[in-house]
Amino acid sequence: MDSLNFNFKCTVCGSIVSRPLPTCPYCSGLVTVEYKEYAYRIDRSKPGIWRYSSLLPRFNEMISRGEGLTPVSKVEGVLVKNERKNPTGSYADRASAVIASYIRDANLEYVTTSYVDDFTYSLTFYLKDTVKIEILIEDLHQASFDDLLKFIGNEGVELALRRGMSVRDDTIEYVNPLTIEGLKTIIFEIYERGLNVENIVVPMETGVLAYSLAKGIEDLRRSGLDVNYNVVAAMIGDSRGQVVVSRPEIRIFHVEGYEVLKVLSKLAKRGFITKPISAASYAVAENLGSSIAVITMGFKPYKVTLRERRLKDVIFKVLSERGPLTAYGVWRENPRYTLRGYYKALKSMELRGDVCSEVVLKGARRVKLYKLC
Ligand SMILES: [Zn+2]
Incomplete structure (x- = not known):
């Protein structure tokens, strides 16, 4: 365990615990991760949130399913x-990426977790086909219908009604370091x-x-x-x-x-x-x-005309081949549609996170370049 770059430490009494417990076994204080060294470095070669791995727990494997870098x-x-x-x-996916990496590292084959809206579904998505999960539901009224349907269709998931509080070795709750x-x-x-x-x-x-x-x-x-x-x-x-x-x-x-x-x-x-x-x-x-x-x-789902869909396809194609480009630059590549049409489409695509943009200085002017995210 020498390679660990962190400890799970109680924020109240300072005790070090061996697992990501929600609370300290000695004083019930919140447990968080304390690093042995603090250095903020961005590693663009790492997937998802792991680009910040210098300030994240170090595990053998960094599990990512494309979380993070949200628009x-x-x-x-x-x-x-x-x-x-x-x-x-x-945002629960950011938590699941770290938890799934920990679970893989600790070689757990089975985990138990209490149902929490968004989080539990995210965790099952990150652990799919690798680890079995038992989901404890306190009150069936609280569980979202959509979530229940997804759990029932997932072979690695077992649903159970919660009876009393018990923290076992394989328990991973939403609130944890x-x-x-x-x-x-x-x-x-x-x-x-x-x-x-x-x-x-x-x-x-x-x-x-x-x-x-x-x-x-x-x-x-x-x-x-x-x-x-x-x-x-x-x-x-x-x-x-x-x-x-x-x-x-x-x-x-x-x-x-x-x-x-x-x-x-x-x-x-x-x-x-x-x-x-x-x-x-x-x-x-x-x-x-x-x-x-x-x-x-x-x-809101909105009706897209065939013309709008074609315009979007053109934009994707132009940006993938020639991007980053200004709206004007995109229009120059394919002037079959109007410049105004490109402006409108690019703005709406950016808002939806379909394309990304950056502002750069061109001489004394600031211009907005669009690119694929
Ligand atoms: Zn404590």
Whole structure:
């Protein structure tokens, strides 16, 4: 075990524990990962979140299914990092990548986990065909119907009703030090992009996401970097009851239900679909200004005309062969469609994360280049 670059350490009494336990066996404090050395390096040869492996736990294998590097775009004037673009559609995939790597490293053939919306499905996706999972469900009413259908169709998954609390050697719960390590990579991506914002606004349910981002900032500072983001957590009404972890530097904002509904309908009218808790983060980011909201957002299915679909195909082809290009540059390659048509299509494709862009200086002018992501 000498090659370990970290310890699982209790944040309260400082005890070191051997497994990713949700809480310390001696004092019930939160357990997190402490590194032996802090250095922020980007390794672009590594897949997914593992580009930040210098500040992630070191395992024999780095399991990735393409999580991370989610797109940042402006939605009605608010900067948004859309975590929906992860493989199973949520930021939980970042946690699953780290947990699955740990499980492989520890040679576990079987794990038990309590059902948590988004997270459990993500974990089954990352462990598919390698490890059997027993999912404990406390209350069938809480389990999403879509998730249940996916579990029932998966041979490696066993469903059971939860009876009392018991932590066994093979138990991996959502709240654990590895989840925090995976989720904190959101902050690394924001830092790597050099986004000039003061606040990073996240939805607060259990508080694990906000905690993880705050830890990510701490890890960057311990690596000697000057990082000055505030982590801001958005909550609907006063739902403090669900919060299991927090840190003093996290600012919490309560958004009233009617305000959430207003944002939901404003976004829906413009074609964006999101969960109430994401809408709350969006509302806080909008009010604070100088913020980025970390949310999951989808798009209303819309009818695409044959012409629009062809235009999109042309754009993909041109960008894959000649990109990065400006909208004008794309039009020059294939002037069969109008320049205005290209502008419109590229803007909508970027918003949906179908293409990416970068702004570069051309002489004294800033130009936007589009490319495949
Ligand atoms: Zn302790």
